Amino acid sequence: MSREKHHLNVSCEATNLQEINREIGQLKMVIGFMLAKFSPEQKQAxxxxxxxxxxxxxxxxFDQFVNPRPPR
Incomplete structure (x- = not known):
């Protein structure tokens, strides 16, 4: 199997901790939404x-996306 080389250029233009926190929160949501599309076995894995x-x-x-909790 050959390995391909990939170069990714990902950036975040944040000027303070509040903006960094927002960016991290958004990234976690994207990952969670992607995880939610997996089969139950893949999610648990x-x-x-x-x-x-x-x-x-x-x-x-991330378990919240696998096993949703009722609203508080």
Whole structure:
């Protein structure tokens, strides 16, 4: 199997912590929406991998897209 080389140029023009926080929040939502399109098995596999990589906070955060919670 040959490996292709790819170059990505991704940027964020934030001038303060509030803008950085907004950008990170938007990115998390995009990832969550993409995760929601996976099969139930694939969704759970992602959560398990996050936990396996020592990222329990991220696993809990993205688990909301896997196992929606009722409104409070």
């Amino acid at each position: 992602v959560i398990n991998e996050l936990n396996g990589w020592g990222l329990p906070n991220s696993a809990e955060e």
